Amino acid sequence: MKKLNLENTNILITGASSGIGKEFAKQLASKGANLILTARTHSDLISLAQELEREHRNIWIKTIPADLSELNGPKKLFEQII
Numbered sequence: 001m002k003k004l005n006l007e008n009t010n011i012l013i014t015g016a017s018s019g020i021g022k023e024f025a026k027q028l029a030s031k032g033a034n035l036i037l038t039a040r041t042h043s044d045l046i047s048l049a050q051e052l053e054r055e056h057r058n059i060w061i062k063t064i065p066a067d068l069s070e071l072n073g074p075k076k077l078f079e080q081i082i
Contacts, residue, residue, distance in 0.1 A: 007031070009032075012035075013035060017039035018039075022048060032059060037062070064081070
């Protein structure tokens with residue numbers, strides 16, 4: 001089975017402040033992926049980003065607080081990403 005090379009890729013993770021989203025962030029950061037993290041709780045996103053940036057100095061992380069259950073939530077997130 002061929003290994004994926006995730007170095008210098010940009011990956012969006014929703015629900016990144018806890019649970020499976022947080023674990024995805026940790027695993028992908030360890031593979032060298034740059035991350036855009038989103039969740040409703042901005043303070044939790046900041047804490048996770050700081051932790052990951054300390055551990056993985058070769059990546060960048062952007063945090064965007066967003067509630068994707070709101071009517072315009074996905075659109076607002078997209079606008080901030082681009």
